[in-house]
Amino acid sequence: MKKLTILAGASLVALNLAACGATDTPAVDIKHLSVGETNQVASGGYWWTYVDKGGVSTVTPNTGLSIVGDRKSPLNGGLADGAGAGIEPDENGNKAIHVTGVISATPAPVPPDTYWDELFGNQALVGLQGSPTTGEQKYPAAGLGFGFQGGNAVIDLSKYAGIRFRMKLGATHGTDTAGVPYGVRLSVPTDYTDVPDSAFADKFGQLLPTGIMGPICTFTNSKVDALGNASSAPDAKQTLSKTCFGNYFYEMLLPTKDQWVNQCVTWAMINPPTDFAKPLAKVPFDPRRIIKVQWDAHQAKSAPAAFDIWVDDVELVDCAEAAAACPGSPVPANCSGGAAAAAPASTM
Numbered sequence: 419m420k421k422l423t424i425l426a427g428a429s430l431v432a433l434n435l436a437a438c439g440a441t442d443t444p445a446v447d448i449k450h451l452s453v454g455e456t457n458q459v460a461s462g463g464y465w466w467t468y469v470d471k472g473g474v475s476t477v478t479p480n481t482g483l484s485i486v487g488d489r490k491s492p493l494n495g496g497l498a499d500g501a502g503a504g505i506e507p508d509e510n511g512n513k514a515i516h517v518t519g520v521i522s523a524t525p526a527p528v529p530p531d532t533y534w535d536e537l538f539g540n541q542a543l544v545g546l547q548g549s550p551t552t553g554e555q556k557y558p559a560a561g562l563g564f565g566f567q568g569g570n571a572v573i574d575l576s577k578y579a580g581i582r583f584r585m586k587l588g589a590t591h592g593t594d595t596a597g598v599p600y601g602v603r604l605s606v607p608t609d610y611t612d613v614p615d616s617a618f619a620d621k622f623g624q625l626l627p628t629g630i631m632g633p634i635c636t637f638t639n640s641k642v643d644a645l646g647n648a649s650s651a652p653d654a655k656q657t658l659s660k661t662c663f664g665n666y667f668y669e670m671l672l673p674t675k676d677q678w679v680n681q682c683v684t685w686a687m688i689n690p691p692t693d694f695a696k697p698l699a700k701v702p703f704d705p706r707r708i709i710k711v712q713w714d715a716h717q718a719k720s721a722p723a724a725f726d727i728w729v730d731d732v733e734l735v736d737c738a739e740a741a742a743a744c745p746g747s748p749v750p751a752n753c754s755g756g757a758a759a760a761a762p763a764s765t766m
Contacts, residue, residue, distance in 0.1 A: 558717055
């Protein structure tokens with residue numbers, strides 16, 4: 419049953435007030451983000467899907483570049499109503515977000531990702547002094563998500579404890595050799611860990627001399643650490659300076675398929691990927707710098723992995739209601755006024 423209502427966007431509210439002679443525009447309540455009825459979320463951003471540039475992994479629908487890896491090619495359309503279009507009725511006839519696809523096996527060796535080299539090679543502001551390559555690689559990846567604001571601009575969510583939603587894994591979702599469905603990562607990119615892409619008109623990061631937005635984070639070949647201090651060259655495990663794409667995440671493990679499950683993830687439950695732990699210790703997760711939320715499909719590495727993900731009734735959790743809304747979940751530091759509690763093991 420649909421239990422949330424998407425409130426009007428700020429521009430529509432302002433228009434209606436102007437027509438009534440009002441002079442003050444009230445703040446828009448963004449708490450109830452999405453009920454799957456539309457491609458837009460209440461805070462102004464949009465749902466989208468993503469897939470790696472290797473040309474083997476797939477995602478349906480694909481809202482990205484019409485030609486994989488060609489940032490000059492036009493974007494595909496956004497999520498829409500219809501089978502395979504991203505917005506579909508669930509078993510009760512209520513609309514929800516639905517995305518499917520397959521992540522390819524990880525190639526050996528993993529090829530370089532020249533897409534980012536073309537944008538940011540030699541840029542001193544991202545630590546690539548004299549280096550034409552970022553050192554990034556084309557690892558298989560795919561999933562869905564939304565930007566909280568247009569252009570994935572930064573939003574301050576420090577008055578919230580986290581996010582909750584309903585989710586299920588569809589019939590085609592992959593399983594391991596024991597028949598257990600592959601997990602899904604809920605990741606929360608900030609402008610400290612994600613990379614802006616001019617092809618998508620991203621509005622976060624720092625303005626580069628080339629006139630486009632560049633990342634605040636550092637690449638594998640960056641000669642500085644996450645604070646801009648001189649660093650030795652990164653080692654193979656990316657433990658010295660790389661912070662780009664090191665989004666904080668929480669691994670969600672659903673025991674069965676075709677069953678809706680309520681999920682609640684507080685900011686205290688997310689952690690950096692292991693290989694990014696050292697540099698990101700200098701750049702802790704900051705709910706004032708959030709830009710997106712993503713549902714990242716599982717990477718099986720040795721073999722292709724299918725994913726079939728449904729998401730609905732997405733809303734932010736106020737600090738005041740965190741204990742009741744997310745029972746047993748740790749309260750984040752921005753709500754408790756102290757250090758965040760350790761994240762619990764992911765269980766469902």
